[in-house]
Amino acid sequence: MKETKLLSTSTLVKISILSAIGYILMFISIPLPMLFPNFLKIDISDLPALLGGISLSPMAGVTIAFLKNLLQ
Numbered sequence: 001m002k003e004t005k006l007l008s009t010s011t012l013v014k015i016s017i018l019s020a021i022g023y024i025l026m027f028i029s030i031p032l033p034m035l036f037p038n039f040l041k042i043d044i045s046d047l048p049a050l051l052g053g054i055s056l057s058p059m060a061g062v063t064i065a066f067l068k069n070l071l072q
Helices: 009-025 047-055 058-071
Strands: 029-031 041-043
Touching (some): 009 058
16 A cells, blocks of 8 residues: 655645744734824734645645744
């Protein structure tokens, strides 16, 4: 019988790198212009999960978001 891998090593490395980038981006927030209250800020830390979900697979995107939030 032929064994099938669930995820390859390169996919796991891509998921971990995108999770680390998402964790770093959590510390960067952009305040909105003067029309909005000061507590509203744009958070760009979900972009790596979105890109990973589109380029790798939807499950990879969920895993990236989970690991990013687990590190928080």
